[in-house]
Amino acid sequence: MHFRLAEEIINLSESKEWDFAKLEWSFEFAYYADELQKCLCGHYPIKNICVIKNQKNSFVTEVGNCCINKFLGIEDGNKIFSSIKKLKENIAASMSAEVIEYIYRKKGISDFDYKFYKSIYRRRIMSTKQCEIKKRINQQFLNFTSYETNxxxxxxxxxxxxxxxxxxxxxxxxxxxxxxxxxxxxxxxxxxxxxxxxxxxxxxx
Ligand SMILES: [Zn+2]
Incomplete structure (x- = not known):
């Protein structure tokens, strides 16, 4: 099963050595699939999907969360999935600092939203208006990482x-x-x- 992932990744890489091939890849974005999918390694079903990009040839592919951590050493996916889970349970909760940086970098939220979110980060007491804006930004993040978008x-x-x-x-x-x-x-x-x-x-x- 693990061999299969290595083989698939090597096919899309410049280097034909796994140890080098895997270093060509970096995390691009993550999304949550409502419909069950299969990982490159053959693992089924997966719902947490990471899109990774090869920095040498610009190929893009998807792997399940199962593989991203074990084989590619890319941590970002997990942080995104835990924020998705948290906000799905409570839309007024806060996404993690890494995730705010991520979504901003990906142009998923505006400059205003980014600055606003950081300014109210960890604040417990907010006006109704601030609370509404925070929820709207949270929803934007969920949409950005959703099945539809991807x-x-x-x-x-x-x-x-x-x-x-x-x-x-x-x-x-x-x-x-x-x-x-x-x-x-x-x-x-x-x-x-x-x-x-x-x-x-x-x-x-
Ligand atoms: Zn996998």
Whole structure:
């Protein structure tokens, strides 16, 4: 199982040695998938997904939280997932300092929101207005890390999973757009349209 992850990562890396190949990768972003997905290592199901990017060839791929910690030594994913969990339970709670920096760096919140959040950080007594703004920013973070926002990979994976049991379906197109998605981090409008059409036509759920 672990071997499989190494193999998949090496395929996408410049170096063909795992010890070096893994160093080419850095954390890009994390999201929470409502629909169950499979990790590169074969682990199923996973819900906490980390998108990682190769700094040498700009390839992008996804791994489950299971692998990001063990093999790639990237800590950020976990912090993001614990903030997602916390805010889902209580939208008035606070995201961690690392997560505020992360979401700001990713342009998920505005300059104003960033400064505001830091100014009220750890403050227990707030005005109703401040409390509302804080909740709005929290919600923005949840949206940013949600399934919908990251649905390109999700949709591709959905079709591929469906194709495992519908073997007459030719997956060439899907695999080719998955490659683009890995390289660019997202699909073009046209590719997305074709993908949506396949999902509709075959009633894939
Ligand atoms: Zn894994």
């Amino acid at each position: 649905s390109h990979f999700n949709k591709i994976n959905l079709v591929l999973k469906w194709a495992e049991t519908n073997t007459s379906f030719n997956t060439d197109f899907i695999l080719s757009i998955k490659k683009t998605c890995r390289q660019k981090g997202r699909l073009t409008e046209k590719q997305l349209e074709s993908l949506n059409k396949i999902i509709r036509d075959f009633k894939i759920k």
